[in-house]
Amino acid sequence: MSRGSPLASSDRSTAQSQELVERASKVIPNATQTGSKRPTQFVQGVSPSHIVRGDGSRLWDADGNEYIDCNAALGPILLGHNHPAVTDAVKSQLDEGTMFTMEHPLHVEVAELFTEVVPCAEMVRFAKSGNDVTTLAAKVARAYTERDVIATQGYHGWPDVWMSNKPSLDAGIPDVIGEYTEEFEYNDIESVEQIFADHPDNVAAIVTTPVNLEEPEDGFLEELRELADREGAVLVFDEVLTGFRFALGGAQEYYGVTPDLGCFAKGMANGFPISALAGKREYMEVISRGDFFYSMTYAGDAASLAATKAAITVQQEEDVHEHIFRVGESLMHSYNEIVAELGLGGRTRAHGLPPRFVIQFFDEDGDHDQLARSLFMQEAHKRGVLYTGGHIPTYSHTDEDIDQILSVYHECLEVLVDAFENDNVADRLEGDPVGATLRQRTGEND
Numbered sequence: 001m002s003r004g005s006p007l008a009s010s011d012r013s014t015a016q017s018q019e020l021v022e023r024a025s026k027v028i029p030n031a032t033q034t035g036s037k038r039p040t041q042f043v044q045g046v047s048p049s050h051i052v053r054g055d056g057s058r059l060w061d062a063d064g065n066e067y068i069d070c071n072a073a074l075g076p077i078l079l080g081h082n083h084p085a086v087t088d089a090v091k092s093q094l095d096e097g098t099m100f101t102m103e104h105p106l107h108v109e110v111a112e113l114f115t116e117v118v119p120c121a122e123m124v125r126f127a128k129s130g131n132d133v134t135t136l137a138a139k140v141a142r143a144y145t146e147r148d149v150i151a152t153q154g155y156h157g158w159p160d161v162w163m164s165n166k167p168s169l170d171a172g173i174p175d176v177i178g179e180y181t182e183e184f185e186y187n188d189i190e191s192v193e194q195i196f197a198d199h200p201d202n203v204a205a206i207v208t209t210p211v212n213l214e215e216p217e218d219g220f221l222e223e224l225r226e227l228a229d230r231e232g233a234v235l236v237f238d239e240v241l242t243g244f245r246f247a248l249g250g251a252q253e254y255y256g257v258t259p260d261l262g263c264f265a266k267g268m269a270n271g272f273p274i275s276a277l278a279g280k281r282e283y284m285e286v287i288s289r290g291d292f293f294y295s296m297t298y299a300g301d302a303a304s305l306a307a308t309k310a311a312i313t314v315q316q317e318e319d320v321h322e323h324i325f326r327v328g329e330s331l332m333h334s335y336n337e338i339v340a341e342l343g344l345g346g347r348t349r350a351h352g353l354p355p356r357f358v359i360q361f362f363d364e365d366g367d368h369d370q371l372a373r374s375l376f377m378q379e380a381h382k383r384g385v386l387y388t389g390g391h392i393p394t395y396s397h398t399d400e401d402i403d404q405i406l407s408v409y410h411e412c413l414e415v416l417v418d419a420f421e422n423d424n425v426a427d428r429l430e431g432d433p434v435g436a437t438l439r440q441r442t443g444e445n446d
Contacts, residue, residue: 012382016062017049036074041388043378045431048386054081056396059386068385068401072392075241075266075356078324079314080396086270089310090303098303106305113312114278117248119258120237121278125287126299130240130265131157133277134207136294137261140277140286141205141234148180149202151195154209156238156263186212189223196231205234210242210251210259213352221257228260234283235259240275241266245324245355245392248315270311274304320395321355327402328354328393334406335359342413347372347420350391358390371425372416374433379412 021039024031031049032038039049048061057080059067069081079086093106111124127133134156142148156162163169164178182199184191186208196203206228210221228235236259242251243264252258260283265275277284287294314320335350347369348361361372373389380387385408419425426433 012065013063014046014048014061014065017047018045020050020062034074036388040432040435040437043374043381043429043431043433044436046378047381047431056080056082057394057398057401066384067381068405069394070386070391070405071388072394073271074390075245075392076269076271077392077394078244078267079270079311079320080394081271083270083311083314083396085314086272086307086310089306090272093303093306096302098301099298100300100302103300104302104305106302106309107300110305110308110312113309114276117312117316118243118262118264118278119249119252120260120262120280122281123284124276124278125284125294126305127275127277127296128273128298128301129157129275130238130263131159132296133263133265133275134236134238134240135159135161136277136287137234137236137238137263137279138205138207139292139294140261140279140283141207141236143286143289143292144234144283145204145232147202147204147233149195149199150181150205150207151184151192151203151233152181152207153184153186154207154212154238156207156240187214187217187220189220189227192224192227196227196233203231203233205236207236207238210237210239210255210257211246211353213356213358215353216255221255225257225259234261236261236263238263240264241356244268244311244315245321246353247321248312268311269304269307272304272307274299274301274308314395318395323395324393325354327397327399328357328391330399331391331393331402331405332357334402335409338406338410338413342417344413344417348376348413348416352391354393356390356392359387360389370435371429371433372420375419375425375428376412376416377434378429378431379415380408383408383411385409 021031030038048065050062051059052062053060057069059069114121114124127136138150138161150161160173160177161181164173165181165183170178182195184195192206206224208224225235237252239250239262244250244267246254250262252262261277261279263277268274268276286292332350332354339345339348346362348359350357350359352358361369361376363369377387385405419428
């Protein structure tokens with residue numbers, strides 16, 4: 001498969017992508033299965049909408065255009081697309097079958113691997129998505145403590161327990177459910193303590209992403225650990241994104257703070273659908289109680305278990321995380337150097353940590369600049385770099401990839417400088433900007 005440079009902008013067409021969006025709009029709500037992949041998240045008419053193939057750090061869209069991938073399929077790709085060790089393991093398992101009436105030995109083998117590499121893991125249960133295991137964690141915590149309230153921070157999926165206290169996203173959820181979910185601010189231990197004060201002896205769990213775009217400050221994770229112990233609550237780390245990405249044992253290994261339960265999914269099987277709730281025995285054994293029910297047919301999928309075993313083995317044997325940190329730091333630092341060189345300080349920045357960061361755009365007042373982001377995205381896509389905002393480096397990204405991305409980003413930023421100087425950012429867009437209403441390109445009205 002080709003590993004060459006991205007195609008020139010003059011060679012690109014997105015006609016097939018546009019046709020697929022039109023067809024999808026008629027049979028799929030929002031024309032997508034995933035919120036972050038909605039056509040409205042990109043520059044409609046210029047950006048690709050459907051990817052048909054991936055290999056290493058590269059992707060090919062429905063029109064045959066090649067891109068360097070920057071967002072790792074929203075996180076599941078850790079080693080790179082079509083990584084040989086994972087692909088070979090899955091192919092081998094496919095020859096033996098994937099679903100059976102009884103358990104497959106891989107359930108034991110992969111669970112044992114988890115207990116070897118994840119600090120909190122004494123027992124493990126598998127599922128299919130991050131939604132499954134974050135919600136299971138909340139249910140386990142409530143059953144264990146016989147309390148109702150979940151103190152939470154960050155995004156943990158679409159189920160009722162997580163969306164019930166978000167007024168703009170709570171359609172279809174009874175109001176009463178939101179009374180038992182309370183939000184706190186990351187790196188603000190007082191906001192967590194306030195939840196315990198407002199709900200004495202009724203907080204079942206603290207559920208948090210261990211690291212976001214900002215690192216934990218002033219011993220925040222350690223303070224969460226101490227607070228949970230003092231108040232008799234369960235500490236849950238949502239490692240759906242950070243697990244196997246910051247370290248083999250996740251962010252809990254990287255920061256040295258062990259939760260009671262950890263939720264894993266993205267990165268766990270290099271793109272195959274599987275997730276896991278891992279935790280200390282006393283909490284996980286709640287799932288075995290006669291009054292507790294959790295069961296899922298497709299958690300028994302042997303192909304995804306084979307992928308997980310292969311992906312973990314690669315990480316045990318190779319310097320996966322050192323490489324991801326190195327290329328991520330290079331890309332993030334060099335982008336900000338280009339920004340300074342072009343005098344764009346205050347208008348854009350790469351922000352976050354090497355395994356996961358974002359490139360943001362701001363107007364002269366410091367507010368988010370969607371038009372500038374749209375123009376940058378348009379120019380990057382035309383030059384063969386699949387910029388989406390978030391950047392999640394993989395083990396397959398090479399130094400040559402990073403150099404190519406930076407070269408493209410330099411050109412895109414030069415376009416922005418000229419557009420700012422001439423006050424014509426919107427005029428330079430060749431398609432609908434990010435956030436515009438999905439329009440029917442058949443000539444019909446919206």
